[in-house]
Amino acid sequence: MPEKSWFEGNTYHHSTFKDVAELVKKKEDRGLRISLCFPTLNEESTIGKEIVIARSELQLRNHLVDEIVVIDSGSRDRTLEVARSFGATTYTAEELLPDLPPCKGKGENLWKALYVLTGDIIVYMDADIKNIHPRFIYGLIGPLLLREEVRYVKAFYQRPIALDPRNVLPAGGGRVTELVVRPLFSLFFPDLAQVMQPLSGEYAAYREILEVLPFPIGYGVETSMLIDIYKRFGMEAIAQVDLDKRIHRNQSTTALGRMSFGIVKTFFRKLSEYGISSIELDETRQMIQYVLEDGGYDRKSFPIEIFERPPIISIPAYRDRAGRREGIDA
Amino acid sequence: MTKAKDFLAVLGDLGGYAKKLETYRDLIVGNIIRVGEESSVLPDPPIDPSVDPFLGNERARAFGERLLEIGIDECSIDGAGNPVGIIKGRKASAPPILVAAEIDSKYQPDWDWHYSVSAEAIKGPGVTDNAVAAACLVTIADLARLEDMTFDSDIYLVGFANTTVPGNDYGAIDRFLANLGQKTRGALILKGTELGRVNYFTRATLRATIACERKDEEDRQNMILVGHEILEGLLAIRLPQKPSTELIVGKFSGGAKFGSPAECCEMGIELRSDSTDILDELASRLADVVESVGLERGVNASLRVKSRRGAKNIGYDHPLTRASLSALASLGVEPAVSASYSELFFFLDRGVAAITLGMTEGRRQQTDEAEALIAPLYKGLAQIVGLLRTMDGGLCDA
Numbered sequence: 001m002p003e004k005s006w007f008e009g010n011t012y013h014h015s016t017f018k019d020v021a022e023l024v025k026k027k028e029d030r031g032l033r034i035s036l037c038f039p040t041l042n043e044e045s046t047i048g049k050e051i052v053i054a055r056s057e058l059q060l061r062n063h064l065v066d067e068i069v070v071i072d073s074g075s076r077d078r079t080l081e082v083a084r085s086f087g088a089t090t091y092t093a094e095e096l097l098p099d100l101p102p103c104k105g106k107g108e109n110l111w112k113a114l115y116v117l118t119g120d121i122i123v124y125m126d127a128d129i130k131n132i133h134p135r136f137i138y139g140l141i142g143p144l145l146l147r148e149e150v151r152y153v154k155a156f157y158q159r160p161i162a163l164d165p166r167n168v169l170p171a172g173g174g175r176v177t178e179l180v181v182r183p184l185f186s187l188f189f190p191d192l193a194q195v196m197q198p199l200s201g202e203y204a205a206y207r208e209i210l211e212v213l214p215f216p217i218g219y220g221v222e223t224s225m226l227i228d229i230y231k232r233f234g235m236e237a238i239a240q241v242d243l244d245k246r247i248h249r250n251q252s253t254t255a256l257g258r259m260s261f262g263i264v265k266t267f268f269r270k271l272s273e274y275g276i277s278s279i280e281l282d283e284t285r286q287m288i289q290y291v292l293e294d295g296g297y298d299r300k301s302f303p304i305e306i307f308e309r310p311p312i313i314s315i316p317a318y319r320d321r322a323g324r325r326e327g328i329d330a
Numbered sequence: 331m332t333k334a335k336d337f338l339a340v341l342g343d344l345g346g347y348a349k350k351l352e353t354y355r356d357l358i359v360g361n362i363i364r365v366g367e368e369s370s371v372l373p374d375p376p377i378d379p380s381v382d383p384f385l386g387n388e389r390a391r392a393f394g395e396r397l398l399e400i401g402i403d404e405c406s407i408d409g410a411g412n413p414v415g416i417i418k419g420r421k422a423s424a425p426p427i428l429v430a431a432e433i434d435s436k437y438q439p440d441w442d443w444h445y446s447v448s449a450e451a452i453k454g455p456g457v458t459d460n461a462v463a464a465a466c467l468v469t470i471a472d473l474a475r476l477e478d479m480t481f482d483s484d485i486y487l488v489g490f491a492n493t494t495v496p497g498n499d500y501g502a503i504d505r506f507l508a509n510l511g512q513k514t515r516g517a518l519i520l521k522g523t524e525l526g527r528v529n530y531f532t533r534a535t536l537r538a539t540i541a542c543e544r545k546d547e548e549d550r551q552n553m554i555l556v557g558h559e560i561l562e563g564l565l566a567i568r569l570p571q572k573p574s575t576e577l578i579v580g581k582f583s584g585g586a587k588f589g590s591p592a593e594c595c596e597m598g599i600e601l602r603s604d605s606t607d608i609l610d611e612l613a614s615r616l617a618d619v620v621e622s623v624g625l626e627r628g629v630n631a632s633l634r635v636k637s638r639r640g641a642k643n644i645g646y647d648h649p650l651t652r653a654s655l656s657a658l659a660s661l662g663v664e665p666a667v668s669a670s671y672s673e674l675f676f677f678l679d680r681g682v683a684a685i686t687l688g689m690t691e692g693r694r695q696q697t698d699e700a701e702a703l704i705a706p707l708y709k710g711l712a713q714i715v716g717l718l719r720t721m722d723g724g725l726c727d728a
Contacts, residue, residue: 049363049447056360061399085449087356130444131367 007194010143010150010239014135017142017241020062026145033066035119036137038088039109040070043127044077050125050132051086057134064138069117070127071096071109079127091116097317103307106201107221111309114211115318121145122210126201129246136243140204143239151237152205152229156196157246174199175253180260181223184267188276189227191235198226199263202243209233211313211322216306219259220266224308227270254289261287262304269306344660348712354473358707361396361468362452363445366461368392370434372492385411390491393433393464397487400471408509410502411492415467417474417485419722427481427721428517428682429714430488430503432673433464437696451693451701458692462522462702464489466689466711473715481722483515490673500637504676516650516726517677517684518717523695525706526663527688529670530651531643532678534609536601537636540620542584542629543594549629552591554584556627561597563619567612573604575612602671606640613638642678649725650685650717657713683726687713 017023027034036054040047051068058064070083070090080090094102096112110124121144123137136155143150177199185192192198199222209229216224229237251259271277286301312318351358370389377386384391384407394413397405404416413433419426435456445454452462467487473479490503521527540560542553561579569575577599584595601616603609617633624631644651658665670686677684689710693701717725 044448045446048449049445052356052359052447053363056356057364060357061360082449086447130446131442 005194006191006235006238010236011196011242012139012143012239013242014139014142014244017138017146018135020058020064020134020138023138023141023145024062024064027064027141030145032121032145033119034064034121034123034141035113035117036065036068036123036125037110037113037117038068038070038083038125038127039073039106039113040075040079040083040127041073041106042075042077042079044075044079044082046130046132047079047127048082048086050127050129051083051088053132053134054137055087058137064141065123067118069113071113071116073104073106073109089116097315099317100315103217103309105217105221105307107215107217108309110221111215111217111312114207114312115315115321117207120207121204122207123204124202131245136202136246139241139243140202143241144204144206147239149236150239151209151233152239153203154195154198154226154238154240155200155202155243155246156240157200157243176256176260176263180263181267184264188267188271189230192226192230194235195226195238196240196242198222202246205229209237211318212311214311215309216266217309218266218304218306219262220306223263224266224270227267227274231274254291257289258287258302258304261302262306265304265306269308344657344712344716345662345709347715348661348708351473351708351711354469354476355704357472358465358469358711359447359452359704361465361472362457362462362702363447365389365392365396365433365465365468366435366452366454366457367443367445369438370456370491371438379409379411383407383411384413385492387411387434387491389433389435389461389464390489393468393489393491396468397471400468400475402471402475402487408506410505412502412506413489413491414506415471415487417471417481417487419481419483419485421482424483424722425513425515426484426486427515427718428486428488428677428684429467429470429520429718430486430490430517430673431463431467431520432460432493433467433489433491434493435459435461437700439698443698450705451703453699453701455698455700457702458522458690458695458700460520460522462689462692462707463520466520466707466714469711470714470718473711479715481718483722485718485722500673500676503673504680507676507680507682514682515724516721517682518714518721519673519677519684519686520714521686521688522702523690523692524666524688525690525710526658526666527686528651528654528658528665528667529674529686530645530648530654530667531669532639532641532675533669533671534603534606534639534641535671535675536609536613536638537598538601538616539596539598539634539636540632541594541596541634542624542631545628545630550591551627551629553595553629554592556623556629556631557582557584557595557597559627560620560623560631563623564599564616567615567619569612570608573608575601575603575605575608577601577612604641609638609641639675640679642675644678644683644685648683649728650683650721653717653720653725654685654687654713657716661709661713663709663713687717689714 068088070088093109140153143153213228286303290297368389373386397415402415403418407413443455542556581598585592620633690706691703
C-alpha cells in the first residue's frame, strides 16, 4: 500500500476534532495549558464577538482554552475597551518588553505575546473574522493534541470576501497566495506548496517551536514562520485544517501589492539565510505604486521595511519569565 | 391572587437572581449567536422529513444540537420539524410544563448575514424576532445544568420551527399540541421583545387574501380599480365599537407596468375582534362584498381565508397572569398588557394555561440592523425561571 503523502496524511477537516470533550481530556491528561491570542488594530466591530464565542464555548462550557489575551498595536477605536468588557486580558505591544526598541506590526504583537502568554500551546487568531465559530479554535488545537509529531497547525478556508454586508463574493480571497507565495514555494520549497493557505492568520503551535523562531514584524511573518518550521522541524511537524468558510474584510489590490512586496523581501532573505540563493537585496528600495488622483496618476513610494525580532528565547527577560512559569508549574 | 403572591414569596428575590444571571452573560450571548446566526429559511424545493427531520431548517438543527451539547436529558424532533428538549422532573406523575418559542426569524435577508456584538447589544437581522427567545430556551437548559436546578415536572423546551412557511401559519404549533397527548401544568411562550410584554388573551382574528383577475383576454378592465371597488365595499361595513373590532388592509398589489391596465390584483386583510361571533358574522359579509363585486364586474374575485382564530382569555385573575405581573413588578419592569395575535391562541384553545412574555428590549426590528439589548435579558430570564418554579410548585394546578 503506497505511503500517504503529506497532504493526505496531514490535512484535516475541523469536524474531525468536534468532540471538544475529548480534546479537553487529552489536554488535561498531558497537563498542558492553552492560550488564545488575538493581535488587534482597530477591531472594535468584531473582537467582542470573537472573545464571547471563545469564552462561552471553549472556556465556560468546555475548559479547552485557559486564557484569552489581546495584544494591540495602538488601536484608535474601542478595541481594548470592548475586549476587556468581555473578559479578555489586554496589553498594548509597546507596554511589553519596554526596554527593547519599539516596533509596530502584527509580527511584533505575535512575538511579544509569547512573553505574556502562559500556555504551552498558543493559538493565534486574527480579530477581523465576522463568522467566528468555535471550530476555528478547536480545529487548530485538535491535531496538536491528538498527534504527537504535529507541532504547528495552519488554517485554510473557503475565503469569501465581504465588500459590504450585502455583497459577499463567494471566492476571491487568497490572491497573494496564488499569485505570489505559491509560485515562490513551488520554485524553492515545493513541499510547502501543499500548504493551502500559507498566509492565513490563524494557526496554533507549541511554545517550544515558536520561541526559537525569529519573527519578522511586518507582512512576512507567516511566510517566514512556515519556512523556518519546515527547514528546522520538517513537514511532519506541520498540519493544516479546513475550517470551512471564513468571512473577512476585503483589501484593495494596491494594499495587497504592498503586502506582496513585504512577503517577497522576507522570502529572499530566507533564501539567502538557508543558502538557496544569494540575491543581494537593496534594503532601501521601496514599493512603487501609481494611484489615480484628480484625473492624473500620482506616483507613490512605500518604504516597507522588514525588521525581524530574534527568537524570543534569546531575550533574557523572556527566559527569566519562562523560568518563573516553569517553577510555578512544577 | 394570594396564591400567586405566596409562590413569589417562596421564590424570593427575583431582582437578586437577575443580578446573578449577569455572571452567565457570555453563555447567553454565545447561545444567541450560535442559534441565531443559523438560517431558518427552508430550502426550495422542500426536503422530505424522512431525509432530514429538520426539513433543512438549520436553525432548528442548531437548536437541537445545542441542547444535546448541553447534555439535556432528552432531545427529540416531532413530525413537523419542531425540536424539543426535556429536562426530566423528579415526579413521573407530575404533568409537564411547556416553555416554548418560535425559533424562526420572519425577517431574513437573502445574503450571508452575521451578528456583531458590543458590550451593550447584539446586532443583526432577526435577532429580536425571534432568535433571542430561541436562545433563551437553550439558556434555560444551561441554567438547569449549571445551577443544579431540578423540578417535579418535566420541563419541555419547545422550539416551534417553520412557522414562516407560506400557508403553515402556526399549524406546526397546533399539531405539536394536538400530538402531546397529555395534560400539562401550563405554558410560557417566549418572545424576543419587549421585556414587560404580557399577553394573556387573544383577539379573534381572520387573515385572508382577496384576488381579482380577468375572466378572459378580451376583457380590458383594470383589476386595480375592481379591487378598489371591493375595498370600498369592505370599508363601508359598519364595525361595532363594542366588542372592539377593526379591519386592517395590510397589503395591496397589482399590475405590471405604467401604461397597461392591471390584469390582476391582490390584497391582504386582517379582521380583528374581541368577539369570535362578531368575527364570524363579519367574515360572511366580507365574502358577500367580494362575491357581489366579482359578479357585477364579470371578473374572478375570490376571498381565501389564510387563518382564523377565536378570542381566548385566561383572565386577569388567573394565577399565571397574576404571578407574571407580580414577577415583573418585583423586577421593576413596567408591564405592557396587550392581545396576542400569534401562538397563544393554540394553547388556550386546547385548554393549556399559557402566557406570552418578552425577554429583552430591542431596536430597529425587522431590519438588517435589528438590535437586542443584553442588559434587560437578565430580568427576562429571571422572570421565566421564577415563573417556572412557581408553576412547578402548583401555581396553575387548581
